[in-house]
Amino acid sequence: MNCKKIQELLITDYLDGELDQVLCNRIQQHISGCIHCRQFEERIVPFHGIRHIEPPTRVWENICEKITTEQMLPQGNWFEYLLERLREFLLIHRQPVFATVTVFTIMVIALMSIQGQIKTDTGGIVVEDFGLWIDEENGAIGTAIEEYFL
Known part of the structure; x- marks a missing residue:
C-alpha cells in the first residue's frame, strides 16, 4: 500500500477498530517501516478520543435544503428557473x-x-x-x- 492510502485508513477506520485483522497488520507493517506515516499516526492519535459534536439542527436543515435545491435544477427552461431564483432573492x-x-x-x-x-x-x-x-x-x-x- 502507498502512504496516501495508509494515511486515509488511519484517519477513517484504523483508529476506530473497524478494519479486519489482515488489513490492520498490513498498516502496522507499513507504519513500522515508514517514518512519515508513523509521524502522521502520532499526530492524529490524540484526536481519536475527541467527543463528537452534533451541529445545530438548523445547519442540517440548510444542508438538506441546498441539496434539494440542487436536485431541482431545471431540465430545460432556464428563463423560468432564473425568474424563480430572482423572486426568491427579492423576497429575502x-x-x-x-x-x-x-x-x-x-x-x-x-x-x-x-x-x-x-x-x-x-x-x-x-x-x-x-x-x-x-x-x-x-x-x-x-x-x-x-x-x-x-
Missing part, C-alpha cells in the same frame, strides 16, 4: 433592494440636474452644461442671473 432581500433602487434613483436625478438639465425661472430656458449663453438679439453674453439683475 426586500429592504436592501429597495434601498439600492432608491439610492440609484436619487443619484440619477442628481446627475441629470448637475449636467444642466434644470429649467430656469426665466420662461423655461434650459441651461446646458452650466455654460454661458448668448442673447442673440443684442449679442450680450451672460447668465440668466446676470440678466435678471442687470
Whole structure:
C-alpha cells in the first residue's frame, strides 16, 4: 500500500477498530517501516478520543435544503428557473433592494440636474452644461442671473 492510502485508513477506520485483522497488520507493517506515516499516526492519535459534536439542527436543515435545491435544477427552461431564483432573492432581500433602487434613483436625478438639465425661472430656458449663453438679439453674453439683475 502507498502512504496516501495508509494515511486515509488511519484517519477513517484504523483508529476506530473497524478494519479486519489482515488489513490492520498490513498498516502496522507499513507504519513500522515508514517514518512519515508513523509521524502522521502520532499526530492524529490524540484526536481519536475527541467527543463528537452534533451541529445545530438548523445547519442540517440548510444542508438538506441546498441539496434539494440542487436536485431541482431545471431540465430545460432556464428563463423560468432564473425568474424563480430572482423572486426568491427579492423576497429575502426586500429592504436592501429597495434601498439600492432608491439610492440609484436619487443619484440619477442628481446627475441629470448637475449636467444642466434644470429649467430656469426665466420662461423655461434650459441651461446646458452650466455654460454661458448668448442673447442673440443684442449679442450680450451672460447668465440668466446676470440678466435678471442687470
